[in-house]
Amino acid sequence: MPKILYTKTDEAPALATESFLPIVKAFTKTSGITIETKDISLATRIISTFPDFLKEDQRATNDLMELGEMAKNPDANIIKLPNISASIPQLKEAIEELQDKGYDLPNYPDEPSNDTEKEIKSRYDKIKGSAVNPVLREGNSDRRAPRAIKNYAKKNPHSMGAWSSDSKTHVATMGSGDFRSNEKSITLANGTDVRIELVQANGETSILKEKVSLLEGEIIDATVLSKKALIAFLKEQVADARNSGVLFSLHMKATMMKVSDPIIFGHAMEAYFEDVFAKHGATLAAAGINPNNGLENLLDKLNELPADKKSEIEADIKNAIANGPDLAMVNSDKGITNLHVPSDIIIDASMPAMIRNSGQMWNAEGKPQDTKAVIPDSSYAGIYTATIDFCKKHGAFDPTTMGTVPNVGLMAQKAEEYGSHDKTFEIASNGTVRVVDASGNTLIEHSVEQGDIWRMCQVKDAPIKDWVKLAVSRARASQTPAVFWLAEDRAHDSELIKKVNAYLPEHDTAGLDIRILSPIKATEFTLERIKEGKDTISVSGNVLRDYLTDLFPILEVGTSAKMLSIVPLMNGGGLFETGAGGSAPKHVEQFTEEGHLRWDSLGEFLALGVSLEFFGEKYNNLKAKVLGDALDDATEKFLLNDKSPSRKVKELDTRGSHFYLALYWAESLASQDIDLELKAVFGKISEEMKLKESEIAAELIEAQGQSQELGGYYKPDAEKAAKAMRPSKTLNAVLNSL
Numbered sequence: 001m002p003k004i005l006y007t008k009t010d011e012a013p014a015l016a017t018e019s020f021l022p023i024v025k026a027f028t029k030t031s032g033i034t035i036e037t038k039d040i041s042l043a044t045r046i047i048s049t050f051p052d053f054l055k056e057d058q059r060a061t062n063d064l065m066e067l068g069e070m071a072k073n074p075d076a077n078i079i080k081l082p083n084i085s086a087s088i089p090q091l092k093e094a095i096e097e098l099q100d101k102g103y104d105l106p107n108y109p110d111e112p113s114n115d116t117e118k119e120i121k122s123r124y125d126k127i128k129g130s131a132v133n134p135v136l137r138e139g140n141s142d143r144r145a146p147r148a149i150k151n152y153a154k155k156n157p158h159s160m161g162a163w164s165s166d167s168k169t170h171v172a173t174m175g176s177g178d179f180r181s182n183e184k185s186i187t188l189a190n191g192t193d194v195r196i197e198l199v200q201a202n203g204e205t206s207i208l209k210e211k212v213s214l215l216e217g218e219i220i221d222a223t224v225l226s227k228k229a230l231i232a233f234l235k236e237q238v239a240d241a242r243n244s245g246v247l248f249s250l251h252m253k254a255t256m257m258k259v260s261d262p263i264i265f266g267h268a269m270e271a272y273f274e275d276v277f278a279k280h281g282a283t284l285a286a287a288g289i290n291p292n293n294g295l296e297n298l299l300d301k302l303n304e305l306p307a308d309k310k311s312e313i314e315a316d317i318k319n320a321i322a323n324g325p326d327l328a329m330v331n332s333d334k335g336i337t338n339l340h341v342p343s344d345i346i347i348d349a350s351m352p353a354m355i356r357n358s359g360q361m362w363n364a365e366g367k368p369q370d371t372k373a374v375i376p377d378s379s380y381a382g383i384y385t386a387t388i389d390f391c392k393k394h395g396a397f398d399p400t401t402m403g404t405v406p407n408v409g410l411m412a413q414k415a416e417e418y419g420s421h422d423k424t425f426e427i428a429s430n431g432t433v434r435v436v437d438a439s440g441n442t443l444i445e446h447s448v449e450q451g452d453i454w455r456m457c458q459v460k461d462a463p464i465k466d467w468v469k470l471a472v473s474r475a476r477a478s479q480t481p482a483v484f485w486l487a488e489d490r491a492h493d494s495e496l497i498k499k500v501n502a503y504l505p506e507h508d509t510a511g512l513d514i515r516i517l518s519p520i521k522a523t524e525f526t527l528e529r530i531k532e533g534k535d536t537i538s539v540s541g542n543v544l545r546d547y548l549t550d551l552f553p554i555l556e557v558g559t560s561a562k563m564l565s566i567v568p569l570m571n572g573g574g575l576f577e578t579g580a581g582g583s584a585p586k587h588v589e590q591f592t593e594e595g596h597l598r599w600d601s602l603g604e605f606l607a608l609g610v611s612l613e614f615f616g617e618k619y620n621n622l623k624a625k626v627l628g629d630a631l632d633d634a635t636e637k638f639l640l641n642d643k644s645p646s647r648k649v650k651e652l653d654t655r656g657s658h659f660y661l662a663l664y665w666a667e668s669l670a671s672q673d674i675d676l677e678l679k680a681v682f683g684k685i686s687e688e689m690k691l692k693e694s695e696i697a698a699e700l701i702e703a704q705g706q707s708q709e710l711g712g713y714y715k716p717d718a719e720k721a722a723k724a725m726r727p728s729k730t731l732n733a734v735l736n737s738l
């Protein structure tokens with residue numbers, strides 16, 4: 001039975017689903033389209049991992065695993081909303097909430113002391129960080145702002161902070177001893193299995209990873225970040241930020257890079273709080289405090305210490321903050337700093353937000369201040385330096401005239417760094433790490449020191465071929481120049497460039513402008529064009545896919561929520577992601593405090609439009625095509641009439657925006673003549689909605705202004721959430737009549 005699989009996730013998008021999905025189900029149910037929900041929320045992923053700890057009626061199926069299998073099926077049609085990629089503090093919060101709800105789950109063992117605890121930790125570690133997207137992304141990525149969205153932004157520009165040429169904001173990055181500078185890369189002539197081993201200085205060998213199977217034509221690269229070099233760099237940056245009076249702000253991707261980046265974050269904690277760790281390091285370690293989990297976790301855990309010790313350490317922390325450089329704040333009102341929680345400072349969203357805001361972040365007083373953006377590894381930091389330099393020279397971008405930068409990203413099958421966490425190791429002792437093939441040949445080796453972070457990445461040949469093809473087809477379809485963002489002088493990129501050069505001639509590229517530029521040159525080239533109103537496709541690897549699909553959307557249209565984000569699956573199915581942003585925890589906070597949800601579902605509307613079109617084509621279902629086309633019309637009208645959620649309470653919010661989308665969708669279905677059944681059904685519905693518009697709008701505003709009780713954060717009570725998100729009796733009755 002053909003279906004569309006719709007994911008139920010977390011936080012703001014999950015709340016939005018409570019309001020939007022009933023509309024979608026009502027609109028599609030007469031058209032032979034089944035919409036099935038798959039629950040991949042953090043809470044349900046935890047529950048489904050521990051059936052042996054739970055009562056029969058508490059258990060859940062592993063929907064993520066099912067969806068992952070489904071993604072390899074030619075029939076796959078999946079709508080994927082953003083989900084939480086949990087840091088350890090978030091994972092622990094979710095476990096605690098479930099335990100309070102009567103789920104007898106084990107605690108997360110920070111330092112497992114026996115085999116049972118080790119096994120529990122390894123189960124939890126599979127849920128940690130970016131554990132969803134890599135499973136579903138069996139294809140490369142095509143993200144862009146549709147024309148209607150771009151035109152809307154040109155007519156209704158978002159605010160854009162002015163840039164001054166004497167801004168002190170800058171990016172600080174290592175440039176030596178880091179992942180970029182130590183990278184080695186090869187392309188496999190034949191398939192083989194490799195093992196990763198550490199040959200210690202005393203000659204003993206320990207196996208870091210037993211087996212990684214590699215295919216012919218696959219590119220592997222390995223590299224190491226020197227702990228000594230990292231610490232020296234971080235200390236220098238702390239001192240420099242203090243001396244030059246700029247905010248110290250760390251930018252990482254601790255979710256996707258769930259092994260390496262929390263360790264780097266921990267070193268930044270220790271560099272900033274050098275004196276605290278020098279004085280209390282042993283006490284903190286004995287209390288099981290791991291700096292990798294951030295300041296909030298540290299402060300929480302101090303409660304477990306004797307009261308006098310606790311206040312002594314707290315005072316020293318306060319002192320360190322008072323005497324250290326100003327820290328960039330995540331929430332100045334609540335005193336949440338950039339070092340509080342590793343998942344609060346996700347580079348893809350935080351750097352563009354800073355660039356949009358005159359290159360400033362917020363200080364402890366809630367005032368904007370010039371910033372030192374610390375991005376330790378230099379592989380990609382240069383694109384932000386180039387962007388910041390461009391803004392210093394030319395001023396802020398102008399959303400009313402600027403061009404657009406769609407992205408074609410190499411992502412399939414856990415490509416590159418974003419698939420490296422199971423091959424990333426914090427090195428236990430000095431020696432040599434070697435990648436050794438099945439015949440005993442050493443393919444790559446690095447000498448390492450205790451505490452260094454070593455990692456290996458892979459990218460298979462088939463995804464690369466598919467990526468090159470997607471790039472050419474997007475360049476052709478949109479008649480837009482395409483730039484491969486690859487650096488000849490970087491080991492991995494130079495292997496990739498050989499393949500790009502080999503596969504491009506397999507396509508008809510006549511008349512197309514396709515070039516390969518280093519990320520920094522590509523940034524400069526693209527920014528020059530964007531300023532002149534010209535469009536340029538960025539064709540990038542997986543990390544830049546992530547960074548660029550927040551950077552350009554946030555500058556161009558104010559948010560990455562408005563992106564069309566398609567993953568043409570390599571086996572023929574479709575994965576339709578909703579926007580390019582995250583799950584906006586801030587929005588849930590506002591909703592529970594004042595009953596106003598400002599989550600913008602444009603990404604969902606766009607994803608559903610293409611999903612319906614895909615469904616229609618695949619199964620020759622004309623109604624699905626008509627529904628998809630009508631939805632696209634409705635989305636355009638939605639933009640023209642400015643029905644996106646406002647940020648302020650007692651104004652149109654997510655729920656109201658969904659009502660207007662439904663109204664326009666019904667109108668469009670009523671006015672088409674391709675499917676007369678749909679025309680008749682939605683003729684009535686649209687009349688009714690129009691007639692009752694003010695009543696419904698009033699009910700939806702009426703519902704705002706007071707705090708909301710959802711019965712949980714990670715696992716809200718289903719009934720309470722549905723009730724909170726569907727407060728208009730009148731609208732519910734209209735939908736029920738379908």
Ligand SMILES: NC(=O)C1=CN([C@@H]2O[C@H](COP(=O)(O)OP(=O)(O)OC[C@H]3O[C@@H](n4cnc5c(N)ncnc54)[C@H](OP(=O)(O)O)[C@@H]3O)[C@@H](O)[C@H]2O)C=CC1
Pocket residue numbers: 081082083084085086133255343344346349350559560561579580581582583584585586587598599600601
């Ligand atoms: N595809 C996925 O599954 C993704 C998941 N994530 C996860 O989301 C969580 C939060 O990540 P974070 O980096 O803070 O990024 P978010 O994108 O969730 O939030 C950054 C800011 O972007 C704005 N924003 C994002 N989406 C929307 C939307 N639909 N409507 C309106 N505004 C929006 C909001 O800013 P404001 O309201 O202030 O304007 C928000 O505070 C993490 O757990 C992260 O791992 C992150 C990226 C992608």
Ligand SMILES: O=C(O)CCC(=O)C(=O)O
Pocket residue numbers: 085129130131133134255256348545546549580581
């Ligand atoms: O999966 C995640 O953790 C985040 C994904 C993301 O930021 C993206 O794909 O743009």
Ligand SMILES: [Mg+2]
Pocket residue numbers: 348349546547549550580581
């Ligand atoms: Mg992203």
